[in-house]
Amino acid sequence: MLAAIRSAAVLGIDAYDVTVEVDVANGLPQWFIVGLPANAVKESRERVSAALINAGFDVPSRRITVNLAPADIRKEGTAFDLPIALGVLVGTGVLKPEQVQQCLVVGELGLDASIRPVRGALSIARKLSSSGGAKGSVLILPAANVAEASLVRDVRLGAPSSLGELVGWLMRGTIPPPVIAPRVHADDDLLDLADVAGQEGAKRALAIAAAGSHGILLVGPPGAGKTMLARRLPAILPSLTDAEALEVTAVHSVAGMLDAASGSVIRRPFRAPHHSISTAGLVGGGSSPRPGEVSLAHHGVLFLDELLEFPRSVLEALRQPMEDGTVTIARASASLKFPARFALAAAMNPCPCGHSGSTLPCVCPAADVVKYRARLSGPLADRIDLHVYVPPVALSRLSARDTSARSVDVRANVERARLCQRERYKGDGTCNARAAGRWLETHGDLESGARALLTSAGERLHLSARAFHRVLRVARTISDLDGIRTISTAQIAEALGYRPRAADTSDGGSRRHE
Ligand SMILES: Nc1ncnc2c1ncn2[C@@H]1O[C@H](COP(=O)(O)OP(=O)(O)OP(=O)(O)O)[C@@H](O)[C@H]1O
Numbered sequence: 001m002l003a004a005i006r007s008a009a010v011l012g013i014d015a016y017d018v019t020v021e022v023d024v025a026n027g028l029p030q031w032f033i034v035g036l037p038a039n040a041v042k043e044s045r046e047r048v049s050a051a052l053i054n055a056g057f058d059v060p061s062r063r064i065t066v067n068l069a070p071a072d073i074r075k076e077g078t079a080f081d082l083p084i085a086l087g088v089l090v091g092t093g094v095l096k097p098e099q100v101q102q103c104l105v106v107g108e109l110g111l112d113a114s115i116r117p118v119r120g121a122l123s124i125a126r127k128l129s130s131s132g133g134a135k136g137s138v139l140i141l142p143a144a145n146v147a148e149a150s151l152v153r154d155v156r157l158g159a160p161s162s163l164g165e166l167v168g169w170l171m172r173g174t175i176p177p178p179v180i181a182p183r184v185h186a187d188d189d190l191l192d193l194a195d196v197a198g199q200e201g202a203k204r205a206l207a208i209a210a211a212g213s214h215g216i217l218l219v220g221p222p223g224a225g226k227t228m229l230a231r232r233l234p235a236i237l238p239s240l241t242d243a244e245a246l247e248v249t250a251v252h253s254v255a256g257m258l259d260a261a262s263g264s265v266i267r268r269p270f271r272a273p274h275h276s277i278s279t280a281g282l283v284g285g286g287s288s289p290r291p292g293e294v295s296l297a298h299h300g301v302l303f304l305d306e307l308l309e310f311p312r313s314v315l316e317a318l319r320q321p322m323e324d325g326t327v328t329i330a331r332a333s334a335s336l337k338f339p340a341r342f343a344l345a346a347a348m349n350p351c352p353c354g355h356s357g358s359t360l361p362c363v364c365p366a367a368d369v370v371k372y373r374a375r376l377s378g379p380l381a382d383r384i385d386l387h388v389y390v391p392p393v394a395l396s397r398l399s400a401r402d403t404s405a406r407s408v409d410v411r412a413n414v415e416r417a418r419l420c421q422r423e424r425y426k427g428d429g430t431c432n433a434r435a436a437g438r439w440l441e442t443h444g445d446l447e448s449g450a451r452a453l454l455t456s457a458g459e460r461l462h463l464s465a466r467a468f469h470r471v472l473r474v475a476r477t478i479s480d481l482d483g484i485r486t487i488s489t490a491q492i493a494e495a496l497g498y499r500p501r502a503a504d505t506s507d508g509g510s511r512r513h514e
């Protein structure tokens with residue numbers, strides 16, 4: 001007998017419908033799984049057989065053919081275990097087709113017939129809701145995925161703990177709604193900016209970066225506090241909007257990195273991968289493509305400490321996602337996209353000994369300094385809006401009672417600045433760092449004196465059109481942060497101060513590679 005069970009799978013972060021067809025026919029006892037299954041899917045038959053037996057059902061000694069339709073997309077993962085098991089039960093007459101008709105089923109089976117979590121449950125719930133299929137359907141999924149799927153409010157859920165329980169529900173024709181536990185979010189012990197003595201210039205730049213989602217590069221000698229400063233960024237980042245939180249959660253769900261208790265990401269991500277990371281780890285990829293760090297940092301910050309220790313080829317892979325806000329991964333079977341609107345934060349020493357430009361003498365041979373800096377290409381440096389020199393901190397500052405602003409206060413300002421941007425760019429969810437330069441020129445409330453300063457400084461510094469617009473975006477954020485409606489010469493002058501110094505990059509900063 002032929003059975004058809006509705007299921008779904010994810011490609012990138014989008015879900016698509018899959019129909020699991022199971023045919024139980026007379027013939028030699030054998031299983032066939034067709035429809036471009038990857039290895040984990042082929043192994044389904046072992047898990048499904050053991051789970052069926054351990055749940056007290058017979059595995060028929062007949063020929064079982066499973067087809068995953070559409071057959072032209074490669075199927076990954078373990079989420080088809082549960083629909084295949086239901087298909088076998090319908091195929092052998094244990095369940096009637098109408099008993100499973102309204103269900104869309106995903107779940108991995110344990111050998112003991114328990115149901116284990118899958119990746120991408122939020123995307124599947126969103127797809128069911130957006131395609132209008134939510135009415136009259138029940139999404140059957142593992143209990144550990146309920147918290148994330150319940151973010152989509154109009155989808156009915158069923159979360160059995162085992163195959164046996166699910167079959168009992170289907171036979172009785174009642175699927176009880178799952179208990180949605182109150183979301184538990186671990187209280188993050190965020191580090192306070194006030195712990196850092198002095199470094200007011202760098203703190204100001206961090207606030208600008210957080211407010212406008214600008215990239216920031218901290219350059220300075222060892223022990224000046226660069227890592228310390230950057231690690232305090234999460235405490236001053238603005239809160240996520242509901243729409244942003246849903247997008248971030250979907251990426252983490254597809255990556256299988258969602259905490260089952262909270263089921264959602266509520267803080268802006270702050271990702272800090274080690275410099276030994278591969279290109280695929282950073283931008284995403286692999287034979288069954290997973291989101292990389294740039295996507296896990298979507299709507300948040302990607303922090304690369306010791307920037308020049310990352311291989312140059314890995315760093316160069318950042319250019320496309322930084323420009324587009326998405327990563328495109330091409331595979332023979334399909335090309336898929338992951339979102340990647342992140343702000344880059346990075347820290348580095350100016351030379352191998354770290355003291356170039358500081359009060360201590362630099363001991364590096366000139367050739368070594370050139371080689372060192374060549375690891376950061378001009379085009380990448382030029383995509384970072386804020387270049388900040390972090391000087392050595394005077395020891396007397398360390399013991400002095402600090403009057404520096406605390407993170408909560410800085411964050412309150414940052415939130416206000418973000419609100420201005422939300423109103424300015426209306427519903428399109430952008431921020432100053434991604435605003436169109438031409439648009440800002442005409443709608444950015446640029447005072448005429450400020451425009452004259454920007455133009456003359458731009459000509460003197462040989463700024464490209466791109467660099468010109470970057471200065472304008474940073475100036476816009478400074479005005480927002482300071483609660484000023486227009487951009488005046490003061491904000492333009494401050495923004496110009498964050499341009500890369502010619503010495504910081506291999507090829508002189510902004511002039512080339514436009
Ligand atoms: N401004 C500061 N205020 C208070 N403590 C500081 C400051 N700067 C450095 N420190 C102390 O020095 C330690 C090292 O600082 P940090 O790791 O941030 O330096 P860094 O600039 O990242 O150095 P490197 O270039 O070697 O990575 C900190 O953990 C902290 O104890």
Ligand SMILES: [Mg+2]
Pocket residue numbers: 226227228305306347
């Ligand atoms: Mg450091």
